[in-house]
Amino acid sequence: MAPAGAKKGILERLESGEVVVGDGGFLITLEKRGYVKAGLWTPEVVVEHPDAVGQLHMEFLRAGANVMQTFTFSASEEKLESKWKDVNAAACDLAREVADKGDALVAGGICQTAIYKQDADEARVKRLFRLQVEVFARKNVDFLIAEYFEHAEEAVWAVEVLKESGKPVAATMCIGPEGDKNDVTPGECAVKLVKAGASIVGVNCRFGPGISLKTMKLMKEGLQAAGLKAHLMVQSLGFHTPDCGKGGFVDLPEYPFGKLRRILEVPETSCCDIMNNYGSVLQFKTA
Numbered sequence: 001m002a003p004a005g006a007k008k009g010i011l012e013r014l015e016s017g018e019v020v021v022g023d024g025g026f027l028i029t030l031e032k033r034g035y036v037k038a039g040l041w042t043p044e045v046v047v048e049h050p051d052a053v054g055q056l057h058m059e060f061l062r063a064g065a066n067v068m069q070t071f072t073f074s075a076s077e078e079k080l081e082s083k084w085k086d087v088n089a090a091a092c093d094l095a096r097e098v099a100d101k102g103d104a105l106v107a108g109g110i111c112q113t114a115i116y117k118q119d120a121d122e123a124r125v126k127r128l129f130r131l132q133v134e135v136f137a138r139k140n141v142d143f144l145i146a147e148y149f150e151h152a153e154e155a156v157w158a159v160e161v162l163k164e165s166g167k168p169v170a171a172t173m174c175i176g177p178e179g180d181k182n183d184v185t186p187g188e189c190a191v192k193l194v195k196a197g198a199s200i201v202g203v204n205c206r207f208g209p210g211i212s213l214k215t216m217k218l219m220k221e222g223l224q225a226a227g228l229k230a231h232l233m234v235q236s237l238g239f240h241t242p243d244c245g246k247g248g249f250v251d252l253p254e255y256p257f258g259k260l261r262r263i264l265e266v267p268e269t270s271c272c273d274i275m276n277n278y279g280s281v282l283q284f285k286t287a
Contacts, residue, residue, distance in 0.1 A: 010105055010143045011168050011199055014231045022067040023060035025238065030056065043071045044083060046090045057098035068095040069107045069145060076128045078113055088132055092139035108136030110158060111148040122157055129161040143168040147204050150174055152184040156196045163197035170200035170233055176207050177215050178246045186215050187222020194223060194230045202233030206248025212236035
């Protein structure tokens with residue numbers, strides 16, 4: 001176990017020029033192993049099968065991951081009702097237990113909400129984020145990630161709430177080169193996130209490596225044009241998506257159950273659909 005206080009923080013690592021590698025696709029990997037029911041994408045597995053989650057964290061650590069992200073995707077009160085607090089706390093404990101067996105950091109993660117699409121009520125959306133952040137703060141995660149946002153406005157709200165914790169904040173959007181659902185360009189999205197307080201920005205899921213890197217380039221150019229600096233982060237899919245539309249892989253006719261052919265033919269490092277034996281999955285680097 002690493003000595004208490006010996007680990008460098010996420011920003012310290014990035015500012016020294018280190019490329020930080022994160023973990024990978026928990027939802028789909030655990031679905032393949034029989035622990036998560038495909039289509040629901042809720043993380044009760046951290047309390048129902050904690051050994052399975054801990055084992056997957058360990059596999060990613062041994063594969064070289066420097067960040068253990070809490071398995072809290074879709075773990076808000078909105079999605080889990082009375083279970084949300086126990087799930088978030090258990091996810092933090094599992095990630096920390098494995099992270100401390102190496103030199104890894106723990107990142108607490110939140111994602112977009114359903115209520116934003118219903119009425120875009122800022123107070124209601126931020127309340128959901130704060131509930132999760134309160135658990136992350138109590139569990140003393142090392143930094144926070146707002147991931148998988150389709151709308152820049154909601155992502156900005158998430159960053160604003162995460163910044164209240166005083167911990168470093170990363171923010172990723174599930175967009176391609178065409179921008180968010182409201183046609184906010186990747187460059188504009190990056191600028192909004194950094195101005196809201198994110199130190200790390202990027203994209204995750206929805207698109208394969210080539211398209212994800214093209215979107216990252218547009219984000220970087222937007223930041224440079226605005227005179228802003230940030231570290232960059234990317235989690236692409238584990239397969240190529242040249243035939244995707246603006247919505248990414250969720251718009252493909254084979255989604256969600258017919259993707260196996262793509263995954264088997266083109267193993268890449270990624271967010272969804274990546275196994276630990278492919279190594280690095282999520283990378284942070286200096287812009």
